[in-house]
Amino acid sequence: MQRNERIAIIGAGIQGICSALYLQKKGFNVTLFDRDEPGNAASYGNAGHFSPYASLQLNRTDILSDVPAMLLSSRGPLALKWNYVPKMIPWFTKFIFNSSKSKMMHTAKYMHQILNLSLDAFDELFQEIDLDGLVENNGIIYVWEKKGLKSRDLEINIRKELGIDQQILTPKEIHDLEPNIKPFYHGGVFYKYARHARNPKKILIKLFENFLNKGGKFLKLNIQDLDFDEKKTCFKIRSAAIFI
Numbered sequence: 001m002q003r004n005e006r007i008a009i010i011g012a013g014i015q016g017i018c019s020a021l022y023l024q025k026k027g028f029n030v031t032l033f034d035r036d037e038p039g040n041a042a043s044y045g046n047a048g049h050f051s052p053y054a055s056l057q058l059n060r061t062d063i064l065s066d067v068p069a070m071l072l073s074s075r076g077p078l079a080l081k082w083n084y085v086p087k088m089i090p091w092f093t094k095f096i097f098n099s100s101k102s103k104m105m106h107t108a109k110y111m112h113q114i115l116n117l118s119l120d121a122f123d124e125l126f127q128e129i130d131l132d133g134l135v136e137n138n139g140i141i142y143v144w145e146k147k148g149l150k151s152r153d154l155e156i157n158i159r160k161e162l163g164i165d166q167q168i169l170t171p172k173e174i175h176d177l178e179p180n181i182k183p184f185y186h187g188g189v190f191y192k193y194a195r196h197a198r199n200p201k202k203i204l205i206k207l208f209e210n211f212l213n214k215g216g217k218f219l220k221l222n223i224q225d226l227d228f229d230e231k232k233t234c235f236k237i238r239s240a241a242i243f244i
């Protein structure tokens with residue numbers, strides 16, 4: 001059903017474009033704004049995992065005990081500009097405050113509910129474009145180099161508690177699945193339903209073109225100030241008034 005309401009979305013990354021496509025399905029007229037071309041920010045340079053198992057966020061106390069090892073390792077996932085430390089103290093204090101077991105479980109439970117719908121939601125959008133081999137459906141394996149990381153045990157246990165499908169792997173099972181990986185690992189986990197995007201930006205552009213083909217509009221603008229005028233169905237950006 002076509003609707004009269006018009007919707008403006010700021011940001012033509014994967015979130016903005018997918019939201020725009022779903023809103024079009026509901027009959028809304030949608031305009032996307034971006035200061036850059038679509039898909040040039042985080043949605044361009046990510047690892048391309050479709051990871052519905054990723055319910056656990058970083059607000060957890062156990063990860064704090066892993067931080068020193070992560071910072072000291074040249075191949076660790078964390079780097080810090082030491083002169084930035086004083087500035088980040090207020091943020092870090094809030095982070096610790098939000099890392100209790102109950103807050104962590106609250107986040108994980110609701111993330112799980114949302115992520116559980118994500119593959120079907122992507123499939124609905126992918127039905128309308130030619131994916132052209134851009135998505136691999138072979139599952140994703142994580143392998144562990146170090147033994148005894150507390151955060152890893154916690155993740156496995158919480159995923160089990162939430163009912164997330166995960167297969168813990170022995171070194172032999174990893175070798176059977178991926179014989180080409182050098183055996184530096186002592187274990188791993190396999191999410192067989194997970195997928196991998198060969199090129200996240202190309203997929204995004206195909207979705208964006210579909211949005212335009214369905215009558216969506218795109219305006220390249222850096223939105224810095226919003227001032228809504230409900231009666232005129234417009235909003236002002238600095239001195240210009242945009243009618244959507």
Ligand SMILES: Cc1cc2nc3c(=O)[nH]c(=O)nc-3n(C[C@H](O)[C@H](O)[C@H](O)COP(=O)(O)OP(=O)(O)OC[C@H]3O[C@@H](n4cnc5c(N)ncnc54)[C@H](O)[C@@H]3O)c2cc1C
Nearest residue numbers: 011012013014015034035041042043046047048049222223
């Ligand atoms: C290294 C790395 C690896 C990752 N790997 C994965 C992964 O494997 N799987 C996964 O699911 N996620 C991954 N992520 C996260 C994922 O990339 C992001 O969650 C996702 O791309 C965010 O999409 P987005 O549309 O919200 O943001 P973006 O893609 O960043 O889009 C935001 C858009 O808003 C625009 N914008 C911002 N401000 C304004 C303004 N004032 N006016 C106009 N336009 C504006 C920007 O130009 C940009 O185009 C990874 C992230 C990183 C950094």
